[in-house]
Amino acid sequence: MTLASALRTGDLTRLPSRRDEDWRWTDLRGLIRVLPPAAEAGAVHEAGPFSELGGDEIIIANGHVQGAADFVTVGGQDAILQLRHVATQASSNPSRFGITVRSGDSLLVLESYEAQADGAVTSADIDIIVEAGGSLRRIVLAADHASSITVSTATVSLAANAVLEQTVLTTGARRQRIETRVAHPGAGATVRLDGAYLLCDQCHADLTTVVTHGGVDGTTSQMTKGVVRDQARGVFQGRIVVERGADRTDARMGHHALIVSDRAEVDAKPELLIFADDVSCAHGNTIGALDEEAIFYARQRGIPADVARAMLTTAFVGEVIDRIEHDGARDIARAWAAQQLGTDL
């Protein structure tokens, strides 16, 4: 039951629906009545959001990968891959892309979702392998169209002592899910999985993660924050599985959301499934409004209420952005957040 199989076969009954537990807040079967036709790869003229940072660029236009559908590192520590999913028209866009980080290599993937037209339906499968001692930093910026339907599914396999550091930033779409599934059967893997969703109007964003600790001495640090206003809806599903024998796993998951209007909604499901004895796991989940006392404090110092709200909201999201190590990518992420929140602090 995936969007990809529905797009490839044209069979709407293959769409995930609210009857599937993992999709109950991101129903596609009830939403999609007709699948748009497939399209040729359109020409992409605009630069992507990370263009100034350079590196290799792969464009997946309307579901068609421009060039080889697999990227393999060739040694070195500073490689950058810009992976752009661009929809130029209202088409069905299934795609698959593979990334392999060779042993000891390091790669920064700057991935973007750029819908340039109404009504595109995109399914992107990304298969990622990080070999022993390799490290992958992945930053996903989903600047989708408010009428798009997008499902991005990254499946990540980490070998011993591999590192994955990921930050997903999204403004949502008509319906959008960005899912990351991480397995590390090898020992000593390090995972950081962060995300921020900033939603307004009727946009929807679903950040779903599954981390399966199969080897010993793995660590997962996860921080997701959301700000929802108007009638927007944010979904966070985080599952951490610690398998039998995955001792000395240290896993921490945090999800915190601000609801800024009466009609906005956040659905959160943090799950820890622990089958090993010697582990340290924790999760925290909060959903609330801005602290009115803090706003009064700022106003008493002369800061108008709207500026105070923007300042506090930006600071709330800033905690996620501060964890991006790459300076250039962090600056772009910060500017993006400021633009979404209407502040240049």
Place this chain on the structure above:
Amino acid sequence: MLAINNLCASVANKPIIKGLTLDVPAGEVHAIMGPNGAGKSTLSYVLTGRSGYEVTSGAASLDGEDLLGLEANERAARGVFLSFQYPLEIPGVPALTFIRTAMNAQRKARGEAEIGAPAFLKLARETATSLKIDFEMLKRSLNVGFSGGEKKRMEIFQMAMLSPRLLILDETDSGLDIDALKIVSAGVNAMRSPDRAMLVITHYQRLLDYIKPDRVHVLSAGRIVASGGPELALELERDGYDKYVQVAA
């Protein structure tokens, strides 16, 4: 400078301030003392425009300009500063960023040019030095993880940076050890000037050993029930509030 005339105010429809009249001329320091529940903190919130504190009648003005019709931030821009009894923590906003935002918002409201980064940092360094504040602390999120004394010192730092005309100190001595009290008091005393008025709200006389008031008022059940010189504070310390509670009742 500050003129309060027959002020009545309620919180959740419950009258707390019941006909309070008070004048604080420029250059003077007035202390407001009173038992728990007298309305001391309510008075500070009513004067600064906190929502939920409803003025039902009466007036309050600063240099003849009505305060009660203004938003909280507009009052701040006109020079009203409240040093909070419990300063708020502002996660993710460095103290310097917060204060610069406040300073420029006030300047903008007054039609003045914004302060540039170099001038701001120079002023911040000088002020921090005079208040014995580690400049590095100002780069951290405002008040997050600060001790009670550090938070109060940060209030005085903000006060010195923003240079208000009316200072309201709400239980500034609470949570301070004697060394912190001396530093904070010295910071407040340095702000005394002929064109500035101060309202020092306190439960205990101790603070007034360090910040010498010109006048002392006793607030009980929402009204000023006695006024006098500094000796009134000593009398209260000796005899307690009992007789004033009975007067108010």
